[in-house]
Amino acid sequence: MMNKKDHKIILAVDLASQSEAESLLDSLREDLVHVKIGPRLFASGGISFVNRVTEMGFKVFLDLKLHDIPNTVSSAVDYFASRGIWALTVHSAGGATMLQAASSANRSALGEMMLFGVTVLTSLDSGAWEEVNPGCSMQQALWSRAALCAANEMDGIICSPIDLPLLASGFGNRLKMVVPGIRDGESGDDQRRTASPEDALKMGADYLVVGRPILKAASPAKALADMIARTERLS
């Protein structure tokens, strides 16, 4: 049995309330290491909620996908950088100067927080992508956004599992590959570019971000343990 610290599942705790989230996290303490907090719980609980989850012993991945002018992003990163957060997301569509401002603010704070750059949302299929980026292929955008993340000192990128054959070969030695869109079969909810945990790991994922397949299971603890066991079989 792999040490609890070695498994690669990050739970996206996308629940309605802080109390619901804390009680679920308490029930998953035995197996869970990394917890992703998104905009709803951050809006309701702010940094105090982040601190409580950290004090419970979890590594917090704060997924705010910051996308704004460089000065605004830099100021936010400066605030988060020394608060014991494991990783924070910025959106690579903000461009090189924004990414550089983020990494420079993070470095200046001398903390240990990592920055991950979002490439293209896993909920966008090619039709939805074309609507907002007419004339640009998603493959080209994925490559150039990952390259910007590498050039501007991101620690990792967020991409879909089906982007891994392209991105892990080009950037896997420099950037951690953090992968949502994890699904078995067709039950993709609003996710469009998906793969199973096994396929995502085989294609080069370093971490799998999983929300509803665990949150909506009859027993989230069992669903998490099963998913960890499935990933262990590959190592």
Ligand code: C5P
């Ligand atoms: O419930 P599900 O497993 O689809 O959750 C995936 C999580 O990963 C969500 O919290 C979502 O915000 C996040 N995410 C994503 N695609 C990205 C970046 C983040 O699904 N490109």
